[in-house]
Amino acid sequence: MLVELEEKEATLINVGLLIEALKTENLDRFRAEFTELHPYDQAQFYTHISEELRAVLYRYVAPKEMAELFENIEIDEEDYEKFLAEMDPVYVADMLSHMYADDAADVLHELNEEQASNYLTMMDDEAAQEVQELLGYKEYTAGSLMTPEFISVEANATVSFAMKTLKQEAPNAETIYYVFVTDTNKKLLGVLSLRTLIVSPDDAVIEDLMDDRVVSVLVTEDQEEVAHKMRDYNLLAVPVVDEKHHLLGIITVDDIIDVMDEEASDDYSKLAGVSDLDSVDKSPLSAAKKRLPWLIILLFLGMMTASLIGQFEETLSQKAILAVFIPLIGGMAGNTGTQALAVAVRGIATGDLIHENKWKLVMREAGTGLITGAICGVVVTGIVYVWQQDLLLGALVGASIFITLIVATLAGSLVPLFMHKMKIDPAVASGPFITTINDIISILIYFGLATTFMHYLL
Amino acid sequence: MLVELEEKEATLINVGLLIEALKTENLDRFRAEFTELHPYDQAQFYTHISEELRAVLYRYVAPKEMAELFENIEIDEEDYEKFLAEMDPVYVADMLSHMYADDAADVLHELNEEQASNYLTMMDDEAAQEVQELLGYKEYTAGSLMTPEFISVEANATVSFAMKTLKQEAPNAETIYYVFVTDTNKKLLGVLSLRTLIVSPDDAVIEDLMDDRVVSVLVTEDQEEVAHKMRDYNLLAVPVVDEKHHLLGIITVDDIIDVMDEEASDDYSKLAGVSDLDSVDKSPLSAAKKRLPWLIILLFLGMMTASLIGQFEETLSQKAILAVFIPLIGGMAGNTGTQALAVAVRGIATGDLIHENKWKLVMREAGTGLITGAICGVVVTGIVYVWQQDLLLGALVGASIFITLIVATLAGSLVPLFMHKMKIDPAVASGPFITTINDIISILIYFGLATTFMHYLL
The missing domain is CATH 1.25.60.10 (MgtE N-terminal domain-like)
Structure with a gap:
């Protein structure tokens, strides 16, 4: 190495x-x-x-x-x-x-x-x-990330006093680039960057120099929200306070970078249906252990799909060609559902999706499903007609794709929003899960249509 | 708002x-x-x-x-x-x-x-x-991220001279927390943190204080690699140099956080098959535009799957029940493939997957496929036997799952590794893509076995 x-x-x-x-x-x-x-x-x-x-x-x-x-x-x-x-x-x-x-x-x-x-x-x-x-x-809260090793001075101190404190505490402090300003009861009043400190005259009073609109986080706040704040406000460190605004500790940017990495890997692995991305040098057995739970769940969901199709065995034996399009329709449903899910999950994760535009997102996804469904439906009808010389079969498959895409796109955005509301991590409604749900929906639509119009097809 | x-x-x-x-x-x-x-x-x-x-x-x-x-x-x-x-x-x-x-x-x-x-x-x-x-x-290189607004001093300067330079340049510099040390030809020699500067005596010489094992990046280096270095070495800023080690600029941690966010969203969206995660307030038309290319590609791949199944229409009309298990087998292949892909893509993205353990990963995935395939295969055989009272059909579906899971898991790790070698972003071999490839593989295996053993099944 x-x-x-x-x-x-x-x-x-x-x-x-x-x-x-x-x-x-x-x-x-x-x-x-x-x-x-x-x-x-x-x-x-x-x-x-x-x-x-x-x-x-x-x-x-x-x-x-x-x-x-x-x-x-x-x-x-x-x-x-x-x-x-x-x-x-x-x-x-x-x-x-x-x-x-x-x-x-x-x-x-x-x-x-x-x-x-x-x-x-x-x-x-x-x-x-x-x-x-x-x-x-608690794990994953601001409290679990913070360190009590920060530098603070009281608001009435001078620059030269603050610099002296800073030099004394520098060896133990995790960052010396922010000095936090408190009152005599340790309540956070403001923040001062070392930058300001260095360019200010020695006898200036901290209170006059400090920024009193300091961005802070509550000790109970989720680490993901802490990461958003630090990213948005470009902070190298953020103070952590209790409900009464007493300064308890600070979180530095290096810890937050690790959090962002973790959260991104986490969302990613859930979309892929792995409980946890095992590192490369783990054994096959430990990798299999991590993936099997998902695979077994999906196996049973897949069995439900199979038994659902089994209900239509009659329809199938009358017209075997219908079976040919099952993976196509299921696949398209799964794909469009995953696309919509990804937009919603990332929107929730990055904090872009705020309360008032959730409804807007659902309406938007309905519209998107309508457009993509219409276009894909027409394309499929054409291809099947050319290939099988059967316009009715083409129209059946096309109509199924059209309806399926609308429903699946909507499901892809509604499911994570609903889970978020129920306080379940929406990333759990991962790719394979939404894919299987949409598989079932698509088969119901496809065979429902096929059975209804069977006498025209034969 | x-x-x-x-x-x-x-x-x-x-x-x-x-x-x-x-x-x-x-x-x-x-x-x-x-x-x-x-x-x-x-x-x-x-x-x-x-x-x-x-x-x-x-x-x-x-x-x-x-x-x-x-x-x-x-x-x-x-x-x-x-x-x-x-x-x-x-x-x-x-x-x-x-x-x-x-x-x-x-x-x-x-x-x-x-x-x-x-x-x-x-x-x-x-x-x-x-x-x-x-x-x-070029975009996405260190050069495109760096700023020329940094603070540097020559190696023979004193601490007091460095502090004077720093105070002068502070208003324009993007960070004052690192002072970069160069020779008279602007070659990077070392780095000094403001922390060290502040606790050192005024007449100390920079050369004696500086850290000469400074981590730097080449101006042509990919932004993702820059992000890994800054994360691994916990840097607030990294110097950017040319081939001859002349200091050209610095990259600060806030820019790198944005890069990490982008790259994570990028990998995520590709796994979901969206070219780009559209923000929540875009119109349905613009969302549809971004998703349609993928959906159309997948539609044609799905049509290939359909025509492949069409080859086995004869087999299907002899035994319609076979159709029931198509989505199950295809789905399992897609899921296991996506799991393996996610591990490989994240391994490449985070830099954990280095040259010598690629081969190890492939061997590991083969083993993982073998274990998960064997277990899922046995479970499926049991369920199908109980449900359909047909041991041979159960064994056929079980054997298909077994072989499919081994091949699909291997494909899930081989495809991104191959793409990385070809200098294509492995995330492009995204979820829907690997799923469709594995759909096709699984159908070949399933109907290949079914056709071969058809006379036992009837």
């Missing part, structure tokens, strides 16, 4: 050298190279070597350095337990104490409660308390 | 007051409220009012203020032309001159060449030149 890293002239990290140094237990050579790496690259190296080599590495890398590495690590949830089990518990506790509280809480979230509380008792008291508080917030 | 904005106590922007002030042409009242808003909220207000009210607004808001508003606007590509056409050309040029060069270039990108060059000739010379250079870079 070669990790690429751009330097003065783009160079490659010498993975061979690092491994060699670990194998020969050459501490100096290893550290000379390793400590020069970006923590992300350190983490890449760390996760890709063998357990034996990692055992040497733990002796060569201090808990404080490992803390930085773990803040930049990208591993699956189940791997946290594995890696931590390799280390000495005291080493783990020391590492966790050195991590930013929000990152440490993320790690402990992946462990079972007993393990987590064991590490907490061994941790540095102050750090443990900060982490403990964060663990109390 | 009510725009929400959190203040000391969460308040709502008084849209009614703003509109009233525009209607009654009350300049002072309008500006008192409007200039207090975050540019994002200003943009929200601006895009939602009528053209008549906007005409008043242009008189009340200076081009410099409008520049900030346009840096935070979220509108569809085609709307740029509309809004700019409402303004006086001199006003537009003035506004563009005040925008960050990268944002101005983004606006001009949406216009036709003649319009763009008209505005460029009217713009402030220096600004026009900066924007012109950016327009020369």
Whole structure:
């Protein structure tokens, strides 16, 4: 494995050298190279070597350095337990104490409660308390993402005092680019960027410089909404407050980028009907385990479709050619439904779809279904007529496509809107699900029409 | 329309007051409220009012203020032309001159060449030149995203000199949180965060403080790769260099968040078979226009499926019950194919799928197909046997599902990998496409088996 890293002239990290140094237990050579790496690259190296080599590495890398590495690590949830089990518990506790509280809480979230509380008792008291508080917030809320390590000053302070505070707290603060302004009761009053601070005279008072229309989020707010706010307002950090507007913590942009990545992958995987996009290096068995639930559900839904068609066996045996168009009509219904669903789900996810234009969207989709249905219906009628020399059959298939497309497009937008209203994640009404629903609708329409007009067809 | 904005106590922007002030042409009242808003909220207000009210607004808001508003606007590509056409050309040029060069270039990108060059000739010379250079870079590359407005010092400067430079350039720089260090020929040597600068003594030399393992991107690099680097290394800004490592510009994290949003929506919409997720307030006609191309392509692919089934009309009229299972088998093939595709496409998009583990992925998917195929195959055989009291029919459908799932899962991972190799965006091999391909494969397998074993079935 070669990790690429751009330097003065783009160079490659010498993975061979690092491994060699670990194998020969050459501490100096290893550290000379390793400590020069970006923590992300350190983490890449760390996760890709063998357990034996990692055992040497733990002796060569201090808990404080490992803390930085773990803040930049990208591993699956189940791997946290594995890696931590390799280390000495005291080493783990020391590492966790050195991590930013929000990152440490993320790690402990992946462990079972007993393990987590064991590490907490061994941790540095102050750090443990900060982490403990964060663990109390529900997952996927602003509270679970925030860190209490921010810089704040009171409104009546001067610029020079604020700069002094900032320099003192810089080593521990997760960002120093915003200074948050509070009253004596820790109520958030405003925000000041380091930019403003730097270009202002030393004796200016914070209250006069600060922006008092500060965008903040509630501690209970959903992480997706936090992400929208930070994106819309181009924020590097957002303050988190309680109901009474007391400042509790901040959320930094790097955590939000991870959230956006997660949410996007999540919506995407649901559209594809996978509970979770398994990473590339998982085993076939673990991949199969994640996909089977969906496949089995869809299998039973497919069986319903089959039994529905079974009701029309009589019709089918009278005119076998009807069977030929089943996948076409079902497929078109599924496709148009997925298109409409995607627009609605993304609209809900990105916050573009607000209350008053939901009805507008449904009307729009009805219109869209009408147009696409009419055009596809006419095209199909023509093709079937030319191919089978049977205008009535063509008209039957065309009419089915026309009605199906209207109904399926509407269903594609109504189902996610309805689920959103019921407070179910609309992405669950994913591609395969809406496809199967529309399959059933399309078959009812097609065979309904066919059975009704059968005596003309024969 | 009510725009929400959190203040000391969460308040709502008084849209009614703003509109009233525009209607009654009350300049002072309008500006008192409007200039207090975050540019994002200003943009929200601006895009939602009528053209008549906007005409008043242009008189009340200076081009410099409008520049900030346009840096935070979220509108569809085609709307740029509309809004700019409402303004006086001199006003537009003035506004563009005040925008960050990268944002101005983004606006001009949406216009036709003649319009763009008209505005460029009217713009402030220096600004026009900066924007012109950016327009020369290909879309979706690092060059098209970067801004030349960054802060740099030479390596032999002192901290106090760097701070002086920073204070001077702060009003124009897009970020002041990184200072880039170059040699006398503008070659990038390192980077220094404002954080380090602030906690270092005044007479320290930059060269001793800077981080010389700076992560940079090539000007020709794809924007998606830039996004991965910034996410992985938690960067607020990344320097952009040419082949000889000369510093050309920087890309800031807010632009990258927009890119990530775009790319995620793009992959998602392709999986759903929409060329582009139309926004909620577009007309049915414009929505239909975007979806029809896909629907028509899929219609013709569906016709191929139909004509393929037509080849087996003989088989079908001998045993009509066979038709009942067509949607089930096709549906299962489509679903498993989409699942495999999603894993591969996201793996490619997020950069997790690197060269050496592609082969591993394909082998894994073969294994996954084998496991899911075997389980679903057995379940189906059982259900069909119980339902139709026909073990042979059950075995036929079960065997078809088994083979289909293996082939479809493999196709779902091979197709995007192949497209990526051919330098085609693998997301194009979207859900509906892979579904239709797998429809055809499944029918060949199902009717191939049925025709072969027909004399046992009758």
